[in-house]
Amino acid sequence: MKRIFSITNLLVLLISFQLIAQTNSIKVSNISDLNNAIKSSKAGDNIIMANGVWNDVEIKFYGKGTKENPITLTAETIGKVTIEGVSNLKLGGEYLVVNGLYFKNGYTPSKNVIQFKIDSEKIANHCTVTQCVIEEFTQPDRDVSDHWVEFWGRHNTLSNNYLVGKSNFGPTVMIRLEGNENIYNYHLIINNHFGPRPRKGGPHGETIQLGDSGTSMTPSHTLVANNLFDQCNGEIEIISSKSNFNEFRNNVFFESEGSLVLRHGNYAIIDGNVFIGNDNSTNIGGIRVVNTGHWITNNYFYKINGNAFRSALAVMNGIPKSPLNRYNQVTDVVVAYNSFIDCKSPWQFSVGSNVSQSDVLPATEIRSARPERVVVANNLIYNEVPDENPIVNYDKVDGVTFNNNIINNENKSEVKPEGLITEAISVTEKSINLFVTNENRNNLYEGFDFETITKDFFGNTRTSNSNNIGAIVNPVKENAVLIDKTKFGTNWFDTNNVLKSKTINVSTSEALIKALKEANAHDIISLKKGTYKLNSSLLINKPISIVSANKNRRPELIFSSDKTAFEIYPKGSLTLENLILTGNKSQNTFTTLDKNMSKAYDLFINNVEIKNFKSVLEVSKGSFADTVSVTNSTVKNCERGFMLNKETNDGGDYNAEFVVFNNTTFDNIQEVALDYYRGGYDESTIGGNLILKNNTFTNSGKSEKDSILIKNRGIVNVEFSKNTFKNNPVKRIAILWGEKGQEPGENTIINSGKIEVVQNLELKLMY
Amino acid sequence: MKRIFSITNLLVLLISFQLIAQTNSIKVSNISDLNNAIKSSKAGDNIIMANGVWNDVEIKFYGKGTKENPITLTAETIGKVTIEGVSNLKLGGEYLVVNGLYFKNGYTPSKNVIQFKIDSEKIANHCTVTQCVIEEFTQPDRDVSDHWVEFWGRHNTLSNNYLVGKSNFGPTVMIRLEGNENIYNYHLIINNHFGPRPRKGGPHGETIQLGDSGTSMTPSHTLVANNLFDQCNGEIEIISSKSNFNEFRNNVFFESEGSLVLRHGNYAIIDGNVFIGNDNSTNIGGIRVVNTGHWITNNYFYKINGNAFRSALAVMNGIPKSPLNRYNQVTDVVVAYNSFIDCKSPWQFSVGSNVSQSDVLPATEIRSARPERVVVANNLIYNEVPDENPIVNYDKVDGVTFNNNIINNENKSEVKPEGLITEAISVTEKSINLFVTNENRNNLYEGFDFETITKDFFGNTRTSNSNNIGAIVNPVKENAVLIDKTKFGTNWFDTNNVLKSKTINVSTSEALIKALKEANAHDIISLKKGTYKLNSSLLINKPISIVSANKNRRPELIFSSDKTAFEIYPKGSLTLENLILTGNKSQNTFTTLDKNMSKAYDLFINNVEIKNFKSVLEVSKGSFADTVSVTNSTVKNCERGFMLNKETNDGGDYNAEFVVFNNTTFDNIQEVALDYYRGGYDESTIGGNLILKNNTFTNSGKSEKDSILIKNRGIVNVEFSKNTFKNNPVKRIAILWGEKGQEPGENTIINSGKIEVVQNLELKLMY
Incomplete structure (x- = not known):
């Protein structure tokens, strides 16, 4: 609830600063003037970069704005200021806003294109990058590692941007947590459009990574919400969460070859997301679970056909007493009120079990610790064509409790829990790919803390009178859509380049x-x-x-x-x-x-x-x-x-x-x-x-x-x-x-x- | 601040329920009547156990009280109800209070003497055990493991008890965190007197253990405050903190052969505690630090002569990518405003470095990861007799920043940081063992988040006008004492058994x-x-x-x-x-x-x-x-x-x-x-x-x-x-x-x- 208010506040802020900033506009047309403008900037200033190509520029945007009067760096005309060549942008200070820059035809000379830190004394807090595009600003040598956006500090925001075509080593967006200045960060990654990230052929091609194993014990509290992940195929982890208390809400994962992975760290919330696969691909996954205390609720999986690591819901085996950078056991995880529509074997447990490889792997690599104290309840599995094996198990399933989950065909899996009930269910496709049961179902399972799941996929209230299995409670609004494209990306960049070819x-x-x-x-x-x-x-x-x-x-x-x-x-x-x-x-x-x-x-x-x-x-x-x-x-x-x-x-x-x-x-x-x-x-x-x-x-x-x-x-x-x-x-x-x-x-x-x-x-x- | 209010509330509660409960008193004199009384108990009831020996009883105290009207189980006359033989007590439900029971001459038939859980369906929340004594209620076979008090659930309290003489395997008090019902527990362990725990000759003799390595990633938020640890010699860890966000405030560790150890888990607060050693013992330690993000402030160390693991402040080396149950690297720890009075080599870094043992130990046991991003600032080291080696280093000290620490003799240690300054300091012994500098010192180091250290050892406010290095800011109240014995233990049990011997x-x-x-x-x-x-x-x-x-x-x-x-x-x-x-x-x-x-x-x-x-x-x-x-x-x-x-x-x-x-x-x-x-x-x-x-x-x-x-x-x-x-x-x-x-x-x-x-x-x- 608090979170929702803070996003609203931010939007109000973004609108309001533009009104205020009119009075302190400084227009600059080269890097030297820009540096001077930054140096003398004060709260409320709006530094305007002149239209044109800014080639080979390294911008260090330092200043101290205020909540009411941030300092803004903005394009004269949104989209007409291009940062090209060997260039980058660093922010440091407080309440800064970067608005409408377009990075293309180049790459960063440093480790990051946009970095929320200038140096260890000048870290960014309460800073925002919005309405920017980074397009194929990728290193010439694919083996050279960088990030396009690297977060440091606290309370920074990446909103309404479009990032597309990173081909080289390194996650597109990285959250860094080394040092007390960078924990409890409450960063916002919201309303962005992450365009296609090409297949990379190896690891380190995540679209977002939140921390690493070395900082996986830290409280991050980053919110990743309302983003579109559009064919983000960089590697098997579209998002790799490696810190604590992160939240992933209302994102759309569209035909992206990988999963949202809770790789390290604990107590994540994954709520109200959409995972869209297709009939042909087995590379498109859903959510992969490692570690402790996650709540996975109200998510909607459609045509996810991936297997094992890439299954719709992959709950992994851990390594007993795992080293910090390997696989902890899954414990105390709740998977409730999700809908799995036309997915293939959506629930897979003890994924990664590799006891049979004891001959070629050291003991510290053997994942033999099965999930414990996992609750799977009130979920819906609906298949147009019956899926006889909704559950795949790679080990015994003795630490998972199934309660009141409904499937519309017979479960012939090896594991046949009483809590997965076959029942005829009628559904209606309300809009494209949005399948909703025709009737609500009562008598839901009420587990520990389940009363905190107060909303459904659309944010409608779940009450004891009006509730349902799966992600969606009836009634659904007349115009409800699964994917609302108006939420994502910039308000100016056309992501639909229509290609016309000719024959010579x-x-x-x-x-x-x-x-x-x-x-x-x-x-x-x-x-x-x-x-x-x-x-x-x-x-x-x-x-x-x-x-x-x-x-x-x-x-x-x-x-x-x-x-x-x-x-x-x-x-x-x-x-x-x-x-x-x-x-x-x-x-x-x-x-x-x-x-x-x-x-x-x-x-x-x-x-x-x-x-x-x-x-x-x-x-x-x-x-x-x-x-x-x-x-x-x-x-x-x-x-x-x-x-x-x-x-x-x-x-x-x-x-x-x-x-x-x-x-x-x-x-x-x-x-x-x-x-x-x-x-x-x-x-x-x-x-x-x-x-x-x-x-x-x-x-x-x-x-x-x-x-x-x-x-x-x-x-x-x-x-x-x-x-x-x-x-x-x-x-x-x-x-x-x-x-x-x-x-x-x-x-x-x-x-x-x-x-x-x-x-x-x-x-x-x-x- | 919130914490202080909740303790106050509790005290008010304890006083108030006794007034209310008068009207619903049920006196019982045998286990059968007690069971019936419990079975039919309702909010506000006061079940009174008749004076005498209750032998071989297993009490399951289940009920649902309310905040205003708890259900109480109390002794007819405090101290005159003894639980003896093979006996134990389990609590389950809400708002229960156990008051004034005396466990002696026996042991538990189960894993715990007092357990805040009856079974997995009947966990205790908001329950209190107070004014009880557990005296040598220890297993006949020392190898048999048990706990005297085992916490489950949330918001339970152990206050004003006296626990003495546990000789067998197992921590005296244990916090359990397996399962979401038991995390974010905010338990209170306050105002207890932990009497002598004999040397045990091996591990598993902690006085308090908070979680274990398997639940070390969980948020516990237990507060251990205002307790006396009186010759708790069970093992090298008096307190073993193995979960996150625990707080240790204003406790006294009196001649206890061990340390307060942050063994697993992160983000502990250790504030305002007293560690008292003596001239002769090298077994009495202070604080030993492993893991990340701890704040160690306002503590007072007196005559701690321990070395290495038992030094006043032992900051350990970790194992790179440590297994879950071994030693994580120390990072992002703050040690500020502590006083070290007449201690021997109080600061020891990279304790446990064992690179030289690579021949006999596997790589997963080698502690070679040095502390990183550790800040040691505004501390006082005062020695009556000069201590030329205030710092001992077992490895390079390259990840620790020293700022504005003062010592009153020359530092001839191998490590001579600029931030440890030799200065003549005059001190006064205000009361027994309470040494205070005669003047405050200005120009203190202001590190990240240091503004949150708003109080000193006595709870007096630190301001920019009135502040000091070390634990104590002048002026100190006239009657200030280092150890206030009225805070600890029961109001009825005499812990000073004076022994008179005769010759035959x-x-x-x-x-x-x-x-x-x-x-x-x-x-x-x-x-x-x-x-x-x-x-x-x-x-x-x-x-x-x-x-x-x-x-x-x-x-x-x-x-x-x-x-x-x-x-x-x-x-x-x-x-x-x-x-x-x-x-x-x-x-x-x-x-x-x-x-x-x-x-x-x-x-x-x-x-x-x-x-x-x-x-x-x-x-x-x-x-x-x-x-x-x-x-x-x-x-x-x-x-x-x-x-x-x-x-x-x-x-x-x-x-x-x-x-x-x-x-x-x-x-x-x-x-x-x-x-x-x-x-x-x-x-x-x-x-x-x-x-x-x-x-x-x-x-x-x-x-x-x-x-x-x-x-x-x-x-x-x-x-x-x-x-x-x-x-x-x-x-x-x-x-x-x-x-x-x-x-x-x-x-x-x-x-x-x-x-x-x-x-x-x-x-x-x-x-």
């Missing part, structure tokens, strides 16, 4: 090179039939397609330089269709930049013949492909195939998220056909992902020193079926990882090595 | 046996010269002395039975002086009971000749001697000497606290002269203690299977000097433990084995 027809090598240079992102270059001789690399620095004008008559690109055929830049996304690529054995087909591969790239190859190259794909260590897909193609007479094996820090990172080979033939590849590597014992990434189906491998691997045809060490998800291996002189075709459920499907093996399955893989411990 | 003269065996039986505790039996033939054991079940009437003419006691000469019972304390004890080689000289050695015993032997026995001392596993002292005596022609080696659980326990041999001759002992054992790697006990000085050992050890004359494995404190060893056919005289600072002094060794020093001893890990 070419028939000569010169025209191809020119078209590639001049094309806009997402354009299609269409080649007439014939031969294209190229003696330099083709540069791929945007999304582009090169296709045959006629798919039955494939043009041939013949490369004569010893440089790579295609040089791939950050954000290069190359689609090749219906082509023949021919090398002279002195060059690779595809190569990334050696360094500064700041953003992910893609490679989509369909119905292409690739022949006479050294390697087909060679990447650099810091590079990351979201997807490498090869379908209906032929690769032959090359030294090596696809080499995604340069990220060898063994810190959980890897060079590609999705690698797909389907219906493709590899013939006469001298060494390895694919080398796809991930090192380090880490679970914050559940990647990479390899699909290898319906392919044919012949006469390959004879010069491969380890005598393995396909290397996939440490890759977590592997499908390996319906391939044919014939006359490959290797000992082993591949080694699969049994503990991750990998097994060869029906493959045909003739005069080749064998497919080996190793149950437990010994990996370098990261912690 | 005897001259025959029969008279000796009769006198021993009939004597009162502390009597002296004086033997005339001559011979006393005894064919049964002498039973020692109280403090008793058997001495010679004439110390130059020693009477001889000749034992002919094969039973032990002296059979020692719990609380037996036997002093023998100027005697000759002669066996027939078929019996031991001293033997404890086989079991139920519920309390400690002592053995003081001076100028006694002991000859022709099997073992001199044989003890049982559960037995514990506070002191075994042998001086100016002779032991000869025995198979074995003193066998204190039966506690072999390797859980840190041992069979005797102090073992002293001085100026004593051992001649012709076939096997070991002393076997004194302690097993297990544990630091909650800093024992046992062996002094072996000025003794002579001859012709001994020849049948000892390990070929060692004196065994002292695992004993922590050993003095070993000025002894003479002659013609003992053993390989080794003894093995000393180098890491604990043990080294042989000047001993004379002739034709005997050698004294070996082993640096690091490999012990069984207990955690």
